[in-house]
Amino acid sequence: GQIIITRHMIDKLVVRSFPPCMKQMHKHLRVNHHLKYGARRQYGLFLKGIGLSLDEAMAMMRDEFTKKIPSDKFDKEYGYNIRYMYGKEGRRVPQTAMSCAGIILRNPPSAVDCHGCPFRHCETGLLKQKLASELKKDQVEKITQFAENNQYDKACTRYFEFTHHLEEGGLGQLITHPNQFFEESQKIIA
Ligand code: SF4
Numbered sequence: 408g409q410i411i412i413t414r415h416m417i418d419k420l421v422v423r424s425f426p427p428c429m430k431q432m433h434k435h436l437r438v439n440h441h442l443k444y445g446a447r448r449q450y451g452l453f454l455k456g457i458g459l460s461l462d463e464a465m466a467m468m469r470d471e472f473t474k475k476i477p478s479d480k481f482d483k484e485y486g487y488n489i490r491y492m493y494g495k496e497g498r499r500v501p502q503t504a505m506s507c508a509g510i511i512l513r514n515p516p517s518a519v520d521c522h523g524c525p526f527r528h529c530e531t532g533l534l535k536q537k538l539a540s541e542l543k544k545d546q547v548e549k550i551t552q553f554a555e556n557n558q559y560d561k562a563c564t565r566y567f568e569f570t571h572h573l574e575e576g577g578l579g580q581l582i583t584h585p586n587q588f589f590e591e592s593q594k595i596i597a
Pocket of ligand 1 (some may be wrong): 428526563582585
């Protein structure tokens with residue numbers, strides 16, 4: 408049967424199975440107890456896509472946000488958006504997670520945002536710094552080279568392969584969607 412994903416499982420899943428864009432936003436959420444609109448949407452729809460229920464998503468965001476703001480303010484200012492993504496408000500159409508192309512082409516992050524695609528939106532120096540915590544130097548160089556050549560799908564695919572101890576090309580497909588990254592990872596790890 409399908410695994411039920413709860414908010415208490417997320418920290419572990421982030422390490423093994425989340426793509427860099429989602430890792431970056433998750434870290435920001437844990438450190439700053441807040442996400443701006445672009446990140447709430449990009450990350451929230453990804454989490455919904457991996458199977459996090461509305462109740463769990465709401466509780467996870469409330470746990471973090473209420474470290475800085477009162478609970479009633481959270482409900483008033485952020486609750487609606489979360490329910491909206493799950494099709495419980497407004498037009499009541501469940502929203503689907505953004506593809507890499509959507510993330511790369513639409514709504515680029517400003518300096519204070521943490522959404523977007525690190526391969527597209529991070530300065531090379533910062534990208535290298537981020538990757539260095541997980542990968543060897545030559546692996547970081549290879550990935551960065553793809554990113555500099557605007558081949559973000561190849562950069563992300565190599566990142567997947569290196570972090571899952573596959574040979575280069577071993578995934579046998581290109582990463583074009585953050586939820587595809589997650590699902591392929593879970594197939595290998597499970
Ligand atoms: Fe996320 Fe896609 Fe960028 Fe990978 S290529 S980090 S999955 S947006």
